[in-house]
Amino acid sequence: MAYAVLNGDLIGSRRFGATRAARLLDQTLRAANRRFAPALAAPFMPFQGDAFQGVFAEAPAVVDALLWIEARLEAKGPLGARYGLGLGRVEGLKEAPHPSPALLAGNAFIRAEAALKEAKRARLRVVLKGDDPGRDAPFNAAFRLGSYLFDRWPPGLWKRLYLYLETGDLARVAAQEGVSYQAIHKQFKSRGVRDLLHAFRSLRVGLEARG
Numbered sequence: 551m552a553y554a555v556l557n558g559d560l561i562g563s564r565r566f567g568a569t570r571a572a573r574l575l576d577q578t579l580r581a582a583n584r585r586f587a588p589a590l591a592a593p594f595m596p597f598q599g600d601a602f603q604g605v606f607a608e609a610p611a612v613v614d615a616l617l618w619i620e621a622r623l624e625a626k627g628p629l630g631a632r633y634g635l636g637l638g639r640v641e642g643l644k645e646a647p648h649p650s651p652a653l654l655a656g657n658a659f660i661r662a663e664a665a666l667k668e669a670k671r672a673r674l675r676v677v678l679k680g681d682d683p684g685r686d687a688p689f690n691a692a693f694r695l696g697s698y699l700f701d702r703w704p705p706g707l708w709k710r711l712y713l714y715l716e717t718g719d720l721a722r723v724a725a726q727e728g729v730s731y732q733a734i735h736k737q738f739k740s741r742g743v744r745d746l747l748h749a750f751r752s753l754r755v756g757l758e759a760r761g
Contacts, residue, residue, distance in 0.1 A: 552680070552760070553591060553640040554609035555651070555662035556616060558631045559670070560600040566629050568599075574629060575602060578622050586615045591643055592651045602631075603651045603662070605640055610757040613750050616676065618715050620700065624708035630675070630700065634666025637680035637760070675700045680760070689756060692749045699742050707741055710734060 563571035579594040579602055586604075587593075589611035594604035606612045616633055623629045638658035642649065651659075661679040669677040675697035678689045703711075713723045720738075724731045738744050 552609055552637045553656070553658045554606040554612040554757075555636045555640070555658040556594075556604050556606065556612050557634040557636070557662040557666045558602045558619070559666060560623075561630045561632060563600050563629065566627060571600065571627075571629055572596070574623065574626055575600075578619055578626070579604075581622065582615060582619055585618065586611055589615075591640060592649055592654060595650055595652070597652065605651050605654065605658075609637060609760075610754040613754045613757065617696075617750055618712075620675075621708055621712040621715055624700075624703070624705060625712035628705040628708065632666060632669045632674070633676045634662045634664070634669055635676065635678040636660065636662030636665055637678070637757075685760065689753055692753050695742075695749055696746055699746055703741060703743075707737065707743070710737070711743055714738075 560571055560575060575596055579596060582604070583590065583593040586606075589606050589608040590604060591607035592605035594602055596602045604615070606615070612635060616635070620631060620633075623631060636658045638661055639656040640654055640658050641656040642654040665677040665679040668679075669675065674694060676693035678686055678693060680686050680689075710723055710727060713726055714720060717723060720734050721731050724734045727734065
């Protein structure tokens with residue numbers, strides 16, 4: 551199975567406050583490294599101020615990580631990011647297992663960088679690049695849906711999505727938010743959260759099939 555490199559770059563950190571943004575990003579990446587440790591080949595690390603990068607040995611897990619990181623940033627901020635996802639080879643892991651991503655190389659890094667540049671140019675939130683543009687197209691169609699929704703969800707909805715990703719239980723989300731289960735279910739349906747979760751589950755299956 552190909553490795554997956556996830557590059558990210560914060561949006562609006564200057565408006566949010568550079569120091570606050572750096573602190574939130576650091577906390578989020580530390581938490582992501584704990585949560586996704588079994589799938590990571592190299593941990594998430596910040597670099598160049600607003601940017602960050604992580605490497606996945608289990609490529610399908612990158613879909614879950616991307617959504618979880620975005621939900622946490624938006625819920626705790628609100629602060630968002632753009633993402634470039636590159637699939638392919640990663641070189642240097644045999645010499646230093648679980649190193650800093652900065653010590654590694656390979657075409658997965660080149661593709662992740664190109665994907666993030668395209669996301670910025672096209673004002674999308676997520677772009678994927680692998681070894682075949684034709685095979686990449688269905689993934690990017692789903693990520694375009696994600697981009698559309700990411701830009702339109704209010705902080706309160708992001709908070710509820712983050713709670714759901716943490717607990718996996720709508721009833722617990724409702725209890726923590728002090729509303730009915732039906733209210734959360736209806737909001738997730740009407741605002742496209744259920745559709746996005748379904749689309750991202752399909753992306754995970756697609757990455758498993760790509761190998």
